[in-house]
Amino acid sequence: MTDPASSARPVATAIRYLSIIAGCACLLLAAICFAIACQVFIQTGVFAQSYAMVGLISTVLGLLVLTLARVWK
Template identity: 80%
Template sequence: MTDPVSPARPVAVAIRYGAIIAGYACLLLTAICFVIACQVFIQTGMFAQSYAMVGLIGGVLGMLALKLASVWK
């Protein structure tokens, strides 16, 4: 049987909560980037590709971090 209070357990919990925080931070960055891209498009009529790409990459990284947090034991 394994000891429920093993030294690896706090590290696993810290990694899990760190992944959750990083995931939601990336998703917040995604939302901010898409809002800025939409505002630029509305004001100028030009598509702000750089903001959209940063938002897309941030969204993918956020989803990967949240997936890591959900499967981390």
């Protein structure tokens, strides 16, 4: 007989790898947003709040997803 847990194993592995990819993409987006916000501040002296907020939210989501990938078994 087939074990139900063995059929769910590839799904868990796929979810783990997809969450690693999504977490890294979120952190890359955060780095880009912070770089743009810094560049705008350097050039104009105006704080680009929208880029900073997107970068902050993306950082939090990326860290949460990477935590999910680490905990997911």
